[in-house]
Structures are given as C-alpha cells and as structure tokens.
Amino acid sequence: MRSKFCIISIMLLTSCAFAITGEEIINHVDDNLTFNSGAFENRMTIHVGKEVRTKDFISYSKGRDASFAEFTDPPRDKGVKYLKIEDNMWMYLPSVDKIIKISGAMLRQSMMGSDFSYEDALESSKLLDKYTATLVGEETIDKSPCYVLDLTAKVKDVTYYQRKIWVDKATFVPLKEELFALSGKKLKVMTMGDVKRFGSRYYPTRVTISNLLRKDSMTELITIKADFNARVPAKYFTQAALTK
Amino acid sequence: MKKFFLFSAIFFFLAGAGHSQFQLGGSYENDIAFVIRPGGSPTLADVNRLRLKVDYDPGSNFTVHLEPRYYCLIKTEDIPLIGVTDMDKVVWDRYYAKAFLPLLSVTAGKQRIAWGTGYIWNPTDIFNTYVLSFAITDEEKINVEAVRLEIPLGQASGLDGWVLTGPSQKKGLRAKATLGLFDLGLSYVDRADGTSQAGLDFAGDAWLFGVRGEVVVLSGSRQMLVMLGSDYTFDNGVGLSAEYFYNGLGQSRSANYDWTSYYAGAIPALARDYLYLGTNKILDELTTVNFSLLANLNDESFIFYPSYARSLAQNLDIYLQASIVGGRVGSEFYPPPSQDPTGFAGSKLLLMKVKYSF
Numbered sequence: 001m002r003s004k005f006c007i008i009s010i011m012l013l014t015s016c017a018f019a020i021t022g023e024e025i026i027n028h029v030d031d032n033l034t035f036n037s038g039a040f041e042n043r044m045t046i047h048v049g050k051e052v053r054t055k056d057f058i059s060y061s062k063g064r065d066a067s068f069a070e071f072t073d074p075p076r077d078k079g080v081k082y083l084k085i086e087d088n089m090w091m092y093l094p095s096v097d098k099i100i101k102i103s104g105a106m107l108r109q110s111m112m113g114s115d116f117s118y119e120d121a122l123e124s125s126k127l128l129d130k131y132t133a134t135l136v137g138e139e140t141i142d143k144s145p146c147y148v149l150d151l152t153a154k155v156k157d158v159t160y161y162q163r164k165i166w167v168d169k170a171t172f173v174p175l176k177e178e179l180f181a182l183s184g185k186k187l188k189v190m191t192m193g194d195v196k197r198f199g200s201r202y203y204p205t206r207v208t209i210s211n212l213l214r215k216d217s218m219t220e221l222i223t224i225k226a227d228f229n230a231r232v233p234a235k236y237f238t239q240a241a242l243t244k
Numbered sequence: 245m246k247k248f249f250l251f252s253a254i255f256f257f258l259a260g261a262g263h264s265q266f267q268l269g270g271s272y273e274n275d276i277a278f279v280i281r282p283g284g285s286p287t288l289a290d291v292n293r294l295r296l297k298v299d300y301d302p303g304s305n306f307t308v309h310l311e312p313r314y315y316c317l318i319k320t321e322d323i324p325l326i327g328v329t330d331m332d333k334v335v336w337d338r339y340y341a342k343a344f345l346p347l348l349s350v351t352a353g354k355q356r357i358a359w360g361t362g363y364i365w366n367p368t369d370i371f372n373t374y375v376l377s378f379a380i381t382d383e384e385k386i387n388v389e390a391v392r393l394e395i396p397l398g399q400a401s402g403l404d405g406w407v408l409t410g411p412s413q414k415k416g417l418r419a420k421a422t423l424g425l426f427d428l429g430l431s432y433v434d435r436a437d438g439t440s441q442a443g444l445d446f447a448g449d450a451w452l453f454g455v456r457g458e459v460v461v462l463s464g465s466r467q468m469l470v471m472l473g474s475d476y477t478f479d480n481g482v483g484l485s486a487e488y489f490y491n492g493l494g495q496s497r498s499a500n501y502d503w504t505s506y507y508a509g510a511i512p513a514l515a516r517d518y519l520y521l522g523t524n525k526i527l528d529e530l531t532t533v534n535f536s537l538l539a540n541l542n543d544e545s546f547i548f549y550p551s552y553a554r555s556l557a558q559n560l561d562i563y564l565q566a567s568i569v570g571g572r573v574g575s576e577f578y579p580p581p582s583q584d585p586t587g588f589a590g591s592k593l594l595l596m597k598v599k600y601s602f
Contacts, residue, residue: 046529053530053558066399074559075269076601085399088422095382098358101427101447104454105477113529113555181479213480214528240396244344 022133022149028172029165030126032201037062039230045220046114055112060230064125066237077112081242082121089122092242099242115188115211115219119159130155131163138169141176142193145169160187171195171202186212198228270296271601278594281587289319295337295383305345311338313383338387351392356385357406359418359431360458360471361447364520364538365489365512367460367469368431368443370414373512374489378522378536378549379567400427412436418443425449439464452476467492469512473520482525489518498543498575503583514576517541530555545571545578559601567593 044055055077059069065086071077079094089102107118127133131151139148151163162180167173177190188211192204205223235241273293278286298310317331340353360366363377372385392406400422407415418431426448433441440463447456453474460469473487494516495501501514519541524534536549551565569590571578578590 048528048530051530053555074601076271076559076561078269085422087425088400088427090400093382096358096385097356101361101454103425103447103449104475105452106454106475106483108477108479109481109483110526110529113526115529187479214526217529219529238396238399240349240394240402243394244349 020135020147022135022147023128025135025147025149025167025172026127026131026133026151026165029167029174030128032171032173032203034064034126035061035201035228037228037230037232039227039232040223041225043222043224044112044114044116045222047216047218047220049216053113055114060232060236062232062234062237068236068241069121071112080112083237083239083242084122085237087122089118090239090242097243099239110211115209115214115217116221117159120209123159127151127163130158139166141166141168144175146175168195173202173204175204188212194222198226201228203228265301267299267301268296269602270294271599273597273599275595275597279588280592280594282590287319289317292316292318306341306343308341309338311336313337337383348393348395351394352390352409354387354389355392356387357390357392357416358385359404359416359429359443359445361427361429361445361456362458362471362473362487362489363485363522364487365458365469365471365518367458367471367489367512368418368429368433368441368445370416370433370435370441373469376538376547376549378534378538378551379565408436437464450474462492465493469493482523485520485522485524487520489513489520491516491518494542496542501576503579515540515542540571540576543571543575545569545575547577556598561599561601563595563597563599565593565595565597567595 038061040059042057042059044057046053046055054074055071056073057069057071059067061067067084069082071080081092083090083092089107091100091102092098093100102118107122109117111118111121130153132154134150134152135147136150137148139146146166146168149165149167151165153161160179161182162184164178164180165174166176168175173192173195175192178186179188179190181187188209190207190209192207194206195202195204203223203226205226207221208218209221210218271293275291275293277289277291279289280286293313293315295313296311300308312334314334315331336354338354338356340351340355342349342351357371358369360368365374367373371388375385388408389410390406390408392404394402394404396402401420403417403419405415405417407413414434414436416431416433418429420427420429422428426446429443429445431443431445433443435441441460443458443460445458447454449455453476456473458471462469468490469492470490471487473485475483475485477483491511491513493511494513496516498515502511503514505511506514519539520537522534522536524532526532532553534551534553536551537546538549539546546569548568548570549565551563553561553563556562569577569592573590574580581589
C-alpha cells in the first residue's frame with residue numbers, strides 16, 4: 001500500500017513538473033519570435049580571434065515569408081541588399097548592379113562573412129511545422145530557470161536535423177540553442193540575451209552564434225531598434241526594391 | 245610627384261565629405277603586379293586606382309549616381325593588365341539619373357546593364373558576354389550609355405528594356421519571372437547590325453545543387469551560345485562551382501581561330517568548348533582562398549588562378565593572386581607570336597592588391 005502510494009505520488013509530482021508540454025513551450029516561443037510586420041535597425045559584430053568587424057543593416061519583415069535587408073555600413077558593403085520571399089532568396093550587388101539568386105547549397109555559405117549562413121537567415125517557419133519537440137528537463141542559465149527541449153526534424157528540408165533549446169520559463173524566450181547535423185555533429189551554438197518587452201511579446205535583442213566548424217569565431221547580432229507595429233510598404237518586398 | 249599630391253589631396257578631401265542627400269563613397273586600391281615572361285626576368289607595375297561614388301537623392305523617387313575613376317600606372321614598361329586602361333585621366337565610368345514612377349523606373353545615362361545568370365559566361369548579356377570574373381573586380385565590367393525602363397510585375401517578375409543612346413542603336417527586352425524555386429528570363433536583343441538574338445536564362449535549385457543556364461540563338465549565323473553551370477557547398481564550407489560554355493561562333497581547331505573577329509569583339513571567344521572550375525574555402529570570417537581554372541577544351545590551353553583574400557581592418561582588404569597559363573604555343577591562352585602584340589604570351593602574373601573602402 002505504502003509503495004503504491006509512493007509510486008502514484010512520484011507520478012503525480014512528475015506530471016506536475018512537466019505540466020506544460022514541449023509543443024506548448026515551442027508555441028510560446030514562436031509567439032515571441034514571429035511577427036506579422038517589423039522594422040529593425042541592427043548591428044552585426046564578427047569576432048575572429050582578437051579581430052572585430054562590424055556591419056550595420058536595416059531590415060523589414062512581413063509575415064513569415066517576406067523580408068528585406070539593406071547594409072548601410074561599412075563602406076565596402078554599403079548598398080548590398082537581400083530579399084527573401086518564401087523559399088527564394090536574392091542578393092543585390094551594387095558594384096555590378098545585378099540581382100543574384102542564392103540557391104542550392106550556396107545557402108550554406110556564410111552571410112556577409114558572419115557565422116550566420118544564408119539558410120539561417122532564410123529560416124522563418126514555425127518550429128513545430130518542421131520539428132517534434134520533447135521536454136527533456138530543466139536547467140538554469142544565467143540564473144534563469146529554463147525548460148530544456150530536444151527538437152527532432154520531422155521533414156527533410158531542414159538546415160539542422162536536431163536542435164537542443166533552453167527556454168526561459170518566465171519569458172518563453174530561448175536563451176541558448178545548440179544545432180546539430182544529421183550525423184549528430186554539433187554545428188553551431190546560439191545564445192540569446194538582453195530580452196526586452198515589446199507590448200505583449202518578449203524579444204532577445206542580442207543574439208550570438210558560433211560556427212563550431214571554424215576556430216575562434218563568433219558573431220553577435222544586436223537589435224538596436226525594433227518596431228513590431230511598423231507599417232512596412234509592400235514595395236519593399238519586391239525585386240524592384242533591391243535596385244532602388 | 246605633383247600627380248601624387250593632387251591624387252592624395254582629392255582622395256582625403258572627398259573621403260571626409262558627407263551629407264544626408266549627398267552621399268560620397270568609393271575606394272582606393274594599390275596593385276603591385278609582377279609579370280614573369282617565360283625564361284625572362286620579372287617586370288614590375290604599380291597601379292593606383294581611385295574610384296569615387298557619388299549619390300544624390302533629393303527625394304525618395306529620384307536619384308543621381310556619378311562614378312568617376314582615376315587610374316595611375318607606375319611601370320617599368322608597357323605590360324598588359326586586365327582592366328587597366330585609360331591611365332592618368334578621369335574616366336566617368338557611370339553617370340546616370342534614375343526616376344521611380346508609380347508603375348516603372350527609368351534610368352538614363354552611362355550604366356551597367358547586367359543580364360544573365362552565369363559567372364564567367366553570360367551569352368544573354370551582349371556587353372559582358374565573357375569576363376574573367378575571378379581575375380577582375382566587378383567594377384571593371386563594361387558600362388553603356390542607355391535609357392532603360394524597368395516595369396515590375398508582382399514581387400519577383402517584370403519587364404526590363406533598354407535602348408543604347410550612342411552611335412549604336414542596339415536595343416533589348418527581357419521578361420523575368422520566378423516559378424517555384426527557379427528564376428526564368430526570356431530576352432530579345434536587336435544588335436543593330438541586321439542581326440538579333442533570342443535568349444533564355446534560368447537559375448534555381450536542383451536538390452542541393454544550385455543550377456544556372458543561358459541559351460542564345462543568333463539570327464545571322466543561326467548559331468547558338470550555351471552556358472550551363474552548377475555549384476555545391478559541402479558541410480565543411482568548401483564551395484565548388486562549374487560552368488560549361490558552348491560557343492557556336494568558335495572553332496574546334498586552333499588553326500581555324502578567327503583572331504581578327506575576336507580582337508574586334510565580333511565573337512565572344514575563339515574556341516567552341518570551354519570549362520570553368522572553381523573552388524573556394526572560407527578559412528575564417530575574414531579569410532577566403534579560391535582556386536579557379538579556365539580551360540579551352542578544344543586546344544587544351546588553360547588559365548589557373550589561385551587567390552587569397554583577407555580583411556586586414558574594418559575597411560582595408562588585401563588580395564594575393566597569381567595567374568598561370570598553360571598549353572602549347574599557338575593555343576588560345578598561349579597565342580602564337582603573330583597574335584601576341586604585347587609579347588607577354590605565356591607569362592605568369594603575381595598580384596598583390598590592397599584596397600581601402602571609404
């Protein structure tokens with residue numbers, strides 16, 4: 001009797017501890033990180049050993065499928081623009097006044113010399129559309145209690161087959177993410193910080209990413225200004241905007 | 245020396261200018277070139293390149309772009325360097341005004357009209373059909389004086405038409421659209437010599453490969469120009485790229501090469517079949533290594549072009565490049581003395597470029 005009581009108690013306690021499911025957590029994450037419309041000013045800082053390069057760009061997003069970015073600094077990159085519409089991505093190079101389609105495995109290449117690949121930038125669908133989420137535990141990151149989730153791809157066309165995500169219990173913002181290849185090799189590590197509240201959403205204004213295939217390299221992306229209610233004209237999400 | 249001070253004064257004065265409607269930028273590049281003749285001693289050349297880019301945007305619907313350049317060559321003797329022409333004078337490389345109207349945009353002036361999807365060969369682009377893109381900077385491609393109309397139709401479709409305003413009355417029209425993961429273009433060019441060309445170009449995804457192609461049919465000779473290309477990037481970041489070019493205007497035997505038409509620009513290349521292979525590896529975020537091989541499949545001559553690029557500081561880059569040609573004497577890349585007015589056939593080239601952008 002006593003042992004049955006113990007077992008039932010443990011089961012109840014366990015079910016209370018994981019009262020929220022992995023899918024529900026990821027849904028909250030998606031609510032924070034996806035938006036209908038947004039205008040941003042960003043700074044990308046690339047660290048290679050002790051050397052640092054910074055790049056500034058403005059970006060606009062509309063829904064999940066359309067985004068536009070224009071680099072404004074440094075001078076060598078000024079005027080380079082990117083347009084993403086659904087699964088297509090184009091780059092405009094002012095030096096040749098030409099729009100170039102970024103396709104195939106070129107999407108794996110570094111974007112503007114950073115640890116971000118074009119694929120990272122292209123990724124916009126809800127995590128649950130492509131992954132199954134399993135809550136595997138709880139840990140603390142920078143004094144913030146987090147849910148720890150394993151995400152495994154359920155479709156083939158994903159950049160990373162597995163992801164491990166630490167989600168802040170209080171804000172449902174991921175604070176750390178590890179990205180794995182199909183072979184199980186860890187490819188990249190991301191951290192998110194400086195979480196700010198914009199209306200009802202929490203958004204990390206500082207993201208770092210390290211490509212583990214490279215030595216001593218890390219890219220930091222700071223959102224200097226964010227407007228989630230911006231009315232971005234539809235003309236930005238056209239190829240015509242690239243050459244303007 | 246006087247020239248150097250004038251050059252420096254313009255550079256530093258303009259580098260500090262700036263205004264919200266009036267934007268000034270550009271680059272200064274110093275190239276040190278060693279040309280090593282077969283069995284000979286190195287010849288040295290030092291090329292200084294100053295390029296300014298001025299944009300005036302008085303409103304959101306109108307912009308004026310001016311792009312003068314000034315090249316200064318300090319040399320031991322006349323040597324041929326790709327993209328080094330019009331020394332010691334200001335050349336207006338691009339100057340145009342562009343108006344953005346509700347349904348279309350109009351660009352008038354000297355401008356770049358870049359069609360096609362190829363890296364080395366762009367048969368649909370009659371101005372830059374064949375460019376050693378791995379060896380020259382983007383800015384060195386040919387610009388033309390034209391009036392151009394671009395009419396967007398939806399997010400990724402549209403019409404693009406131009407008419408040259410110089411002595412030649414060439415004109416062209418291209419319709420482009422995106423279908424699934426493919427960009428498609430159909431083009432027509434009136435070459436103003438009684439002939440015309442119709443073209444098709446595409447770029448897109450095939451599994452994990454990027455694929456691209458261009459096909460042109462020429463009305464006069466009834467010949468075809470075809471470019472097919474593909475690229476792939478491995479998980480470790482090594483990128484591979486390949487392009488094949490079929491030149492219907494070329495010859496499969498080197499003895500039949502039409503050097504006169506080639507030098508006159510009447511044909512894009514001498515031979516019939518070409519292959520480009522390139523590989524690149526980003527060593528870290530600041531360093532890239534490239535190896536390029538351009539081969540004439542008919543006479544088996546080639547250019548091998550390794551290069552190394554490194555960002556030295558925020559606005560300062562260095563490039564180390566080499567050009568090694570191979571093949572028998574009389575082939576395209578090792579031409580016979582009668583077709584080599586420079587006397588530098590078969591030479592090796594070593595280049596060190598330092599570029600400051602402002």
